[in-house]
Amino acid sequence: MATRRSRAAARMMMAPAVVLLLGWMLVPLTMTLWFSFRRYLPMRGGDLGWAGFDNYVRFVSSSAFWPSIQATLVIVGGVLAATVALGVLLALLLDQPIWGQGVVRVLVIAPFFVMPTVSALVWKNMFMDPVNGLFAHLWRLFGAEPLAWMSEASLPSIVLIVSWQWLPFATLILLTAIQSLDREQLEAAEMDGAGPLSRFVHIILPHLSRAVTVVILIQTIFLLSVFAEIFVTTQGSFGTRTLTYLIYQRVLESQNVGLGSAGGVYAIILANIVAIFLMRIVGKNLDA
Amino acid sequence: MGRIVLEQVAKRFGDAEVIPALDLEIEDGEFAVFVGPSGCGKSTLLRLIAGLEDVSGGRILIDGADATQMAPARRGLAMVFQSYALYPHMTVRKNIAFPLRMAGLDKAEIERRVQSAAAALNLTDYLDRRPGQLSGGQRQRVAIGRAIVREPAAFLFDEPLSNLDAALRVGMRLEISELHKRLRTTMIYVTHDQVEAMTMADKIVVLQAGRIEQAGSPLELYRAPRNRFVAGFIGSPRMNFIEGEEAGRRGAFAIGVRPEDIALSREPAPGAWEGVVGVAEHLGSDTFVHVHETGLAETITVRVSGETPCAHGDRVWLTPREDAIHRFDAQGLRIA
Ligand SMILES: Nc1ncnc2c1ncn2[C@@H]1O[C@H](COP(=O)(O)OP(=O)(O)OP(=O)(O)O)[C@@H](O)[C@H]1O
Numbered sequence: 001m002a003t004r005r006s007r008a009a010a011r012m013m014m015a016p017a018v019v020l021l022l023g024w025m026l027v028p029l030t031m032t033l034w035f036s037f038r039r040y041l042p043m044r045g046g047d048l049g050w051a052g053f054d055n056y057v058r059f060v061s062s063s064a065f066w067p068s069i070q071a072t073l074v075i076v077g078g079v080l081a082a083t084v085a086l087g088v089l090l091a092l093l094l095d096q097p098i099w100g101q102g103v104v105r106v107l108v109i110a111p112f113f114v115m116p117t118v119s120a121l122v123w124k125n126m127f128m129d130p131v132n133g134l135f136a137h138l139w140r141l142f143g144a145e146p147l148a149w150m151s152e153a154s155l156p157s158i159v160l161i162v163s164w165q166w167l168p169f170a171t172l173i174l175l176t177a178i179q180s181l182d183r184e185q186l187e188a189a190e191m192d193g194a195g196p197l198s199r200f201v202h203i204i205l206p207h208l209s210r211a212v213t214v215v216i217l218i219q220t221i222f223l224l225s226v227f228a229e230i231f232v233t234t235q236g237s238f239g240t241r242t243l244t245y246l247i248y249q250r251v252l253e254s255q256n257v258g259l260g261s262a263g264g265v266y267a268i269i270l271a272n273i274v275a276i277f278l279m280r281i282v283g284k285n286l287d288a
Numbered sequence: 289m290g291r292i293v294l295e296q297v298a299k300r301f302g303d304a305e306v307i308p309a310l311d312l313e314i315e316d317g318e319f320a321v322f323v324g325p326s327g328c329g330k331s332t333l334l335r336l337i338a339g340l341e342d343v344s345g346g347r348i349l350i351d352g353a354d355a356t357q358m359a360p361a362r363r364g365l366a367m368v369f370q371s372y373a374l375y376p377h378m379t380v381r382k383n384i385a386f387p388l389r390m391a392g393l394d395k396a397e398i399e400r401r402v403q404s405a406a407a408a409l410n411l412t413d414y415l416d417r418r419p420g421q422l423s424g425g426q427r428q429r430v431a432i433g434r435a436i437v438r439e440p441a442a443f444l445f446d447e448p449l450s451n452l453d454a455a456l457r458v459g460m461r462l463e464i465s466e467l468h469k470r471l472r473t474t475m476i477y478v479t480h481d482q483v484e485a486m487t488m489a490d491k492i493v494v495l496q497a498g499r500i501e502q503a504g505s506p507l508e509l510y511r512a513p514r515n516r517f518v519a520g521f522i523g524s525p526r527m528n529f530i531e532g533e534e535a536g537r538r539g540a541f542a543i544g545v546r547p548e549d550i551a552l553s554r555e556p557a558p559g560a561w562e563g564v565v566g567v568a569e570h571l572g573s574d575t576f577v578h579v580h581e582t583g584l585a586e587t588i589t590v591r592v593s594g595e596t597p598c599a600h601g602d603r604v605w606l607t608p609r610e611d612a613i614h615r616f617d618a619q620g621l622r623i624a
């Protein structure tokens with residue numbers, strides 16, 4: 001693609017995609033920005049005119065704001081911790097030559113293909129139901145009082161469900177990283193007197209650090225906008241109202257589009273801060 | 289100390305018998321070189337000694353103790369890998385210190401040993417660099433440094449120089465030889481380069497398809513190769529083999545003459561082999577003349593000392609030194 005002509009042709013051919021993408025992003029973004037400065041209450045009079053920064057101030061000063069940030073961070077942090085830790089362990093296991101390796105790998109990847117709504121419903125009704133759920137039966141088997149997961153352990157439940165969905169992603173990326181580790185390094189370490197644990201700590205973990213960074217950053221972007229799992233389980237109650245869910249409630253439940261849009265702008269800012277981190281760290285790691 | 293004895297050691301990967309049972313003794317302080325064509329099982333044999341592969345049969349004795357079931361780290365051997373296998377996220381210092389840290393030595397002792405190894409290998413200026421910031425030769429030295437700090441009973445090298453360019457290879461070859469002279473530790477060295485084998489070894493072990501074809505000092509192998517395979521493998525350029533009438537006259541199925549044992553003349557000589565020059569390789573110190581159309585073999589290579597004015601198409605006469613002719617029977621074995 002070196003000559004001027006071929007570059008012009010390339011630009012022409014890329015134009016439709018670029019225009020489409022721009023429209024896709026710019027139209028909603030502009031609308032969100034526009035609405036965030038309006039008093040717009042669809043069921044209560046419609047567009048009531050200019051609001052200045054009212055919506056922004058009200059969104060942050062609402063008593064629900066900080067708890068929602070906290071819930072978001074707990075869910076993101078919890079899922080990250082669980083998926084990275086279990087992902088490393090699973091990847092180590094899957095790397096071993098075991099009987100039926102192909103089938104096991106497909107099974108491990110499977111949760112990634114289940115829609116979030118479906119998996120959340122399956123978890124809620126099949127596993128976590130306090131009367132008929134599998135966990136309830138299990139608890140009773142050991143003579144314990146079944147746990148009402150959704151109300152008594154709402155955040156851990158959601159972390160569990162979301163982790164289950166994202167574990168395959170983490171495992172897959174970490175598995176490819178482990179497979180790219182030079183076997184001779186492990187053998188050299190073995191000859192140097194490093195036991196299995198030392199080999200893991202001194203050789204495998206450092207080798208995985210780049211893959212772990214990528215997993216953390218990519219997952220963070222997606223986890224910030226977790227919605228379906230909350231919608232079909234707790235509906236934002238019992239302290240599971242994340243920033244995303246709060247925005248949804250402001251727009252659709254309180255029918256305050258202006259207020260919700262202001263929240264949306266905050267979410268965009270938050271996501272962009274994370275995105276900048278991602279670009280810089282991933283970019284730096286790729287350079288090294 | 290480092291006397292390594294293999295008794296009937298065999299290795300199978302599934303159904304494939306890579307190493308049929310073999311016996312081998314490597315004396316303490318000896319520099320043993322395994323040579324052989326690619327895929328003959330050199331690395332496998334080395335890895336069996338290192339403990340990185342389990343034997344399928346037989347025993348490995350290190351200093352008289354049965355090490356067959358011992359974990360690699362317990363055998364007191366250090367290995368230098370072809371890929372160097374340095375730890376990329378650690379500095380040179382940490383790489384060299386790693387085996388000592390694993391052995392639980394105290395900090396001061398580790399530092400002292402790392403410093404002395406680095407000094408011996410000219411690495412002092414690079415201690416704080418990572419392997420990625422070093423040249424091939426420097427990486428090679430770090431790998432050797434990591435091996436010597438452990439003060440092992442024996443060193444195992446698997447084609448350590450094959451990733452280096454020709455000039456560096458000669459330099460490192462000398463360094464490793466000097467290291468051996470200084471440390472007097474047993475070394476087992478795998479290579480497929482017969483020049484390395486000839487120059488470094490106290491004992492060469494020639495392998496083919498997992499069998500030991502011959503083991504002995506470089507000159508023993510050069511002077512009295514046990515069979516045609518060893519004869520062809522040791523020496524550069526390769527020995528010329530001639531079958532048929534010329535061999536029959538000397539009471540053999542085939543005869544072998546090394547290129548350096550043939551005299552080349554541009555005048556007809558009585559009993560000489562007549563031929564036409566194909567290519568003459570002028571190295572300055574020597575000239576390798578490849579002669580065709582002798583009616584004896586496809587090509588006969590002759591080594592002439594110094595310059596000789598030979599060109600493509602010249603007619604030449606070759607006279608082998610009768611006392612330097614090797615005779616082989618139909619099975620390829622040497623006739624004494
Ligand atoms: N893990 C393994 N599983 C099955 N076969 C193997 C394995 N490792 C080696 N082999 C086979 O054993 C034979 C000897 O291999 P080895 O690596 O020892 O050869 P080598 O002499 O070191 O060759 P090279 O000079 O190319 O390094 C080869 O035919 C190889 O295919």
Ligand SMILES: [Mg+2]
Pocket residue numbers: 330331332446447
């Ligand atoms: Mg090899």
